[in-house]
Amino acid sequence: MTKVTLNNNTAAAAPGSSPSAQVLAKAAAGVTITDPRGRSLRLAKPGILAQYRLIEMLGTAAANDTYVQMVLPLLYVGAIDDDTEISMMTKRELEALIQRLDEDGVAAVMKGVAEHFGAPDAEANRAQLKK
Numbered sequence: 783m784t785k786v787t788l789n790n791n792t793a794a795a796a797p798g799s800s801p802s803a804q805v806l807a808k809a810a811a812g813v814t815i816t817d818p819r820g821r822s823l824r825l826a827k828p829g830i831l832a833q834y835r836l837i838e839m840l841g842t843a844a845a846n847d848t849y850v851q852m853v854l855p856l857l858y859v860g861a862i863d864d865d866t867e868i869s870m871m872t873k874r875e876l877e878a879l880i881q882r883l884d885e886d887g888v889a890a891v892m893k894g895v896a897e898h899f900g901a902p903d904a905e906a907n908r909a910q911l912k913k
Contacts, residue, residue, distance in 0.1 A: 812860065813898045817883075817890035824861035825894050832857050839873060855895040856880070856888070 812826030836857060837844045844850055856879055859868050870876045880888065 813894060815890055815894040818886045821887065822861070822863050823859060823883075823887065823890060823894065824866075825858040825891065825898065826860045827899055828857040836870065839871065839876070841873075853880075855892050856883075858895050858899065859883070859891055862887070 812824060815823050815825060817823055833854070836853065837850070840850065840853070853876060856870065856876070859879065860866065861868060862882065868879065870879060883891065
């Protein structure tokens, strides 16, 4: 069972604010989930630059769509318990995160990302920003 706590500390865009501010506030909002081992996992939508950096870091492995789909949700991990020093700048750091999360944590992250952030809809985000 995965426990979810919405982050109430994140400032939401004020009603009536620009569509751009609303999109950015929604993207910055995060959630805290609990994996089957009882660890708190803080998830937040990564910026587009983090996604580009991940693909660059993966190198030739980025051509493997299955692998990319497996590691992309890990970009959402911002903290494990009270440890906010989560880094995925190198393949070694990515592998260390995978090993640290293990099957329980990775499954919880994937479920949490799907439930709370859904599939990225870049076209909808672009349309909102143009308003």
